[in-house]
Every structure is written in structure tokens, then in C-alpha cells.
Amino acid sequence: MPDAADPAPMNARRKFRREGEERRRQDLIDATLDSVAEHGLRGATVRTIALRAGVTAGLIRHYFPGKEDLLQEAYAALMGRMTEQAKAALVMDDASPRQRLAAFVTANLNAPIIDQRVFSLWATFLGRAGADPTLARAHREGYLGFRNEVEAVVAEVLAAERRKPDAAELRRHAIAINAIIDGLWIEGCLAGEMFSQGELAAIGIKAVEAELGLGPLE
Amino acid sequence: MPDAADPAPMNARRKFRREGEERRRQDLIDATLDSVAEHGLRGATVRTIALRAGVTAGLIRHYFPGKEDLLQEAYAALMGRMTEQAKAALVMDDASPRQRLAAFVTANLNAPIIDQRVFSLWATFLGRAGADPTLARAHREGYLGFRNEVEAVVAEVLAAERRKPDAAELRRHAIAINAIIDGLWIEGCLAGEMFSQGELAAIGIKAVEAELGLGPLE
DNA sequence: CGGCTATTTATACACTTGCACAACAACGCC
DNA sequence: GGCGTTGTTGTGCAAGTGTATAAATAGCCG
Numbered sequence: 001m002p003d004a005a006d007p008a009p010m011n012a013r014r015k016f017r018r019e020g021e022e023r024r025r026q027d028l029i030d031a032t033l034d035s036v037a038e039h040g041l042r043g044a045t046v047r048t049i050a051l052r053a054g055v056t057a058g059l060i061r062h063y064f065p066g067k068e069d070l071l072q073e074a075y076a077a078l079m080g081r082m083t084e085q086a087k088a089a090l091v092m093d094d095a096s097p098r099q100r101l102a103a104f105v106t107a108n109l110n111a112p113i114i115d116q117r118v119f120s121l122w123a124t125f126l127g128r129a130g131a132d133p134t135l136a137r138a139h140r141e142g143y144l145g146f147r148n149e150v151e152a153v154v155a156e157v158l159a160a161e162r163r164k165p166d167a168a169e170l171r172r173h174a175i176a177i178n179a180i181i182d183g184l185w186i187e188g189c190l191a192g193e194m195f196s197q198g199e200l201a202a203i204g205i206k207a208v209e210a211e212l213g214l215g216p217l218e
Numbered sequence: 219m220p221d222a223a224d225p226a227p228m229n230a231r232r233k234f235r236r237e238g239e240e241r242r243r244q245d246l247i248d249a250t251l252d253s254v255a256e257h258g259l260r261g262a263t264v265r266t267i268a269l270r271a272g273v274t275a276g277l278i279r280h281y282f283p284g285k286e287d288l289l290q291e292a293y294a295a296l297m298g299r300m301t302e303q304a305k306a307a308l309v310m311d312d313a314s315p316r317q318r319l320a321a322f323v324t325a326n327l328n329a330p331i332i333d334q335r336v337f338s339l340w341a342t343f344l345g346r347a348g349a350d351p352t353l354a355r356a357h358r359e360g361y362l363g364f365r366n367e368v369e370a371v372v373a374e375v376l377a378a379e380r381r382k383p384d385a386a387e388l389r390r391h392a393i394a395i396n397a398i399i400d401g402l403w404i405e406g407c408l409a410g411e412m413f414s415q416g417e418l419a420a421i422g423i424k425a426v427e428a429e430l431g432l433g434p435l436e
Numbered sequence: 437c438g439g440c441t442a443t444t445t446a447t448a449c450a451c452t453t454g455c456a457c458a459a460c461a462a463c464g465c466c
Numbered sequence: 467g468g469c470g471t472t473g474t475t476g477t478g479c480a481a482g483t484g485t486a487t488a489a490a491t492a493g494c495c496g
Contacts, residue, residue, distance in 0.1 A: 013459095013460070013461080013474095013475065013476080014474085014475065014476085015461095016461080016462075016473085016474055016475070017462075017463095017474095018461095018462055018463065018473050018474075021473090024473085037348065037349075039349070040345060040346050040349070041258060041259065041260050042259050042260050045452080045453065046453080046454060047452085047453080047454095055474075055475085056474070056475055056476070057454085057455095057475095057476095058455090058457090058474075058475065058476075058477095059473080059474060059475080060454095060455095061454090061455065061456085062472095062473065062474075066454080066455080067453095067455090116348045117348065119348065120345050120346070120347070120348040120349070121345075122345075123341045123342070123344045123345035123347075124342070124345030124346075125345075126341045126408070127258060127338050127339075127340075127341035127342030127343075127345055128258055128338075128342075129338070129341075129408060130255070130334045130335065130337065130338040131256060131257070131258070131338070136408065136409075139408055139409075140408070140409050140412075143405070143409070172421050175402070175405070175413075175418075175421050176398065176402075176421050176422075176424070176425040178401065178405075179397070179400075179401025179402045179404075179405065179421075179422075179425070180394065180397050180398055180401060180425070181401070182397075182400070182401035182404060182405075183396065183397025183398060183399070183400035183401035184393070184394075184397045186397075186400060187361070187393070187396075187397065187400075190344070190347060190357060190358070190361075191354075191357075191358050191361070194358075200393075203390050203393055203394050203397075204394075204397075206390070206394070206429075207394040207397070207398070207425075207429050210428045210429045210431065211424075211425050211428045211429070213428065231444095231445065231446080231489095231490065232444085232445060232446085233491095234443080234444055234445070234491080234492075235443095235444095235492075235493095236442085236443050236444075236492055236493065237443090239443095263482080263483065263484085264483080264484065264485085265482085265483085265484095273444075273445090274444070274445055275445095275446095275484085275485095276444075276445065276446075276447090276485090276486090276487090277443080277444060277445080278484095279484090279485065279486080280442095280443070280444075284484080284485080285483095285484065
């Protein structure tokens with residue numbers, strides 16, 4: 001019995017679909033972030049990225065001038081999503097300033113912001129900030145944006161307590177609170193199983209309230 | 219006038235010196251850390267590293283089974299130096315517990331611990347911790363060691379204030395204080411010029427004392 | 437001073453990388 | 467339905483990668 005039906009021509013070209021430009025670019029950026037998170041910048045080759053995006057390597061150069069540009073855009077996308085998520089926890093209006101601050105801390109110290117994959121990306125890219133001024137500036141802008149949000153909430157909280165902090169004191173509080181959240185965020189991402197559910201958030205809230213000199217809620 | 223003396227044979231082999239084994243290994247590890255800090259894991263190739271160490275690439279395989287082992291040892295060396303430096307700030311015995319705690323915070327938020335190069339290395343390697351359990355465990359051990367030191371000092375400080383915290387409270391304080399130091403350390407490394415001399419340390423000390431509920435020194 | 441040995445150099449190799457380019461085929465338009 | 471546009475594929479290439487291995491020489495011991 002000869003080989004059954006094998007009608008596929010030996011040189012069959014791969015089938016493909018044309019996607020919208022925006023969609024393809026997003027897919028490539030997502031595939032890039034996945035590759036970096038999994039294998040680091042080393043393993044994020046055009047072929048790996050293309051495979052993950054379900055296309056062939058050559059296509060990347062149709063959408064990006066070079067691989068470096070793709071990485072650049074991927075980092076920008078990552079930063080955008082991170083700050084967006086973080087700020088989203090602040091939009092609840094129908095709450096007291098103090099409640100909003102606590103909710104902010106809680107949101108930043110639980111999933112999905114506590115996430116090992118995001119941390120890997122954050123660390124991998126920031127490791128290049130010392131040598132790449134573009135990355136350094138991007139971080140600084142994101143950091144200052146975040147800190148200003150913190151400062152605004154702190155001002156509201158203290159105002160509600162009828163305290164009148166000056167600008168320097170406000171700045172100090174914002175820097176310290178930002179550090180508390182960052183430090184706990186890192187530990188949660190790196191060793192989340194060392195902490196019980198909600199423990200990091202509880203520690204964070206207590207630390208923040210101590211920093212602001214807030215007594216227990218009456 | 220014919221070419222002056224050019225006695226060097228065209229195929230002159232490179233001159234070299236034989237170094238002690240320990241010395242060579244250290245040089246290679248240092249060269250590796252330098253390469254990673256400057257060009258990231260991507261740019262840390264055997265040839266780059268060897269060039270920096272003043273040898274040729276083949277020699278690396280004479281001292282390490284493979285490049286991956288060299289990177290592993292380099293990371294171990296980095297961690298060792300970091301924790302050693304951090305703990306060194308705790309050895310001053312002739313001081314009150316509270317002064318020792320303040321000195322500890324100050325030391326961790328100034329040069330040489332605040333250092334962009336070390337941060338780059340820290341971030342670059344930790345970016346791989348999500349995928350490399352070895353790195354993850356190494357970090358966890360270093361972190362716990364550091365945190366235990368903090369917890370011990372905190373216990374002394376509170377004892378001197380005649381307070382009797384239970385184990386859970388002590389643990390909470392240590393986690394929070396560790397986060398404060400880490401968060402401020404990161405900002406100092408990444409954007410040191412945003413803070414005036416000694417500002418981070420001052421913020422850190424105030425935040426830590428607030429966390430512990432310490433009043434002003436009388 | 438001459439030989440031994442292990443450190444070091446140099447070369448080779450198989451493989452991967454980013455990028456260039458030509459062929460191809462999916463989809464919109466008539 | 468045919469046809470042109472262009473998104474997409476596949477192949478090729480030069481440079482760079484880690485590793486293997488042979489050749490050379492520095493330094494010690496007699």
C-alpha cells in the first residue's frame with residue numbers, strides 16, 4: 001500500500017491572515033514582553049518573539065525599524081500599564097481621604113499589581129537604566145507621577161485632620177510612603193508565599209498611618 | 219632610509235603572566251560584574267569579559283566549566299558583598315540601640331551602598347529570579363538574613379524603651395522597616411540627584427521611628 | 437641552565453543573531 | 467471574478483556566540 005493521501009505540496013507555504021496594523025503591533029509588543037519576562041533580554045530574540053506572536057521573524061522589521069525600537073516601545077507600554085493600574089485605585093470618590101489612602105495601599109499590595117511577571121520586566125528593564133538615559137528618564141517620570149498622586153492624597157488626609165503641613169513636610173511624607181509601598185511590593189512579588197493573604201497590605205497601611213501620625217479610627 | 223627596526227615577528231604571540239588561581243578567578247568575576255553592569259546580561263559575552271580581565275576568551279573555560287557557572291559565581295559574589303556591607307553598619311557597640319538603628323539606616327542610604335552600578339547588577343540579576351529558582355532562593359536568603367538583623371535591632375530598641383512587643387509585632391516592624399530602607403535605597407540609586415545630601419537618610423530615620431512609635435529624643 | 441607542567445593563547449567550529457531582500461498570497465476594489 | 471497592493475513568508479548572509487582543542491610559553495624544581 002503506497003503512502004496514503006499526502007496532497008500537501010512539499011514546499012507548502014505557511015497560511016496566514018492579514019491583521020490590522022494596530023492589532024499586529026500590539027501582538028508583537030505583548031510577545032516581546034512575554035519573551036523578556038520568561039527568558040530575559042538575552043532570550044528575547046526576533047525569532048522567539050515572532051514565534052510567540054504567531055508570525056515569522058521577518059515581519060518584525062515591517063512594523064519596527066529594528067529590534068531595539070520594539071524593545072523601547074514594549075517598555076513604554078509596560079510603564080503605561082503599570083502607572084495606569086496604580087492610579088486606578090484612587091478614583092473612588094465616595095470615601096473619606098483616609099479610606100482612599102488605605103484603599104490605595106491595599107490595591108498596590110495585592111494582585112494584580114503584586115505580580116512576579118511584572119516585577120521581572122520592571123527589574124530587567126531598570127537594570128539597563130544606569131546605562132540608558134532614556135530608560136532612566138522614563139522611570140523618573142513614572143516615579144514622580146506616582147509620588148505626586150501620593151502627595152495629593154496625603155494632603156487631603158491631613159487636611160481632614162485639620163493639620164497644616166508645609167510643602168517640605170508633604171514632600172517628605174510622599175517620599176516615605178512611596179518607599180514603603182515600593183519596598184513591600186518588591187517583597188510581595190519576589191516571595192509572596194512568605195506572607196499570608198492581606199498581610200502586606202495590613203503592614204503597609206499601619207506603616208503609612210504611623211508615618212502620618214494618624215491615631216486609630218474612632 | 220628603510221623602515222627602522224621592526225624586530226617584532228609578524229606572528230608574535232601575546233605576552234602573558236601566570237597569575238595565582240584565586241587571583242585570576244576574582245579578576246574574572248569582577249570583569250563579569252563590570253560587563254553586566256555596563257552592558258547587561260546581553261553584552262556580557264565571554265570575549266567582553268575576557269577583554270576586561272586582560273586575558274583571552276579561552277581562559278574562562280580553564281577556570282569555569284561554562285559561562286553560566288561564571289555568571290552564577292559572580293552573582294553569589296555580588297550578594298555576599300552587599301549583605302556584608304549592609305551588616306557592617308551594625309557593629310558599633312558603644313552606642314544606644316536607638317543610635318545604632320539610626321546609624322544602620324543612615325549607612326544604607328548613603329554611599330557606598332547607594333550606588334547606581336550595584337543597583338544595575340541587583341536589578342539585572344533579580345529580573346531573572348522569576349525564571350531561575352536558584353536566584354530566587356539566593357535572594358530570599360539574603361533578604362531574610364537582612365530582615366533578621368533588623369528585627370534584632372528593633373527588639374533592642376523597644377526593650378530599651380521598656381516595651382514588650384510579641385513576635386508577630388516584631389516581625390511586622392522588621393518587614394516594614396526593611397521595605398522603607400529598600401524603597402528609599404532604590405530611589406537613591408536611580409535618581410540620587412533628586413535628593414539633597416543626607417535627605418534620604420533623614421526621611422528614612424523619621425519613617426522608621428514613626429513605625430516604631432518612638433517619640434523625639436529627650 | 438634545561439626540562440616539565442599547567443596556564444594561557446590562538447584557531448576552529450557549529451550555531452545563533454539581527455537584518456536584507458525577493459517571492460508570494462490575502463484582501464479590497466473595480 | 468480578476469487584479470493590484472502590500473502584509474507576510476522564506477531564504478540568505480555577515481557578524482557574533484559559546485565551546486572544543488591544539489599549540490606555545492611562563493615559571494618552578496632539579
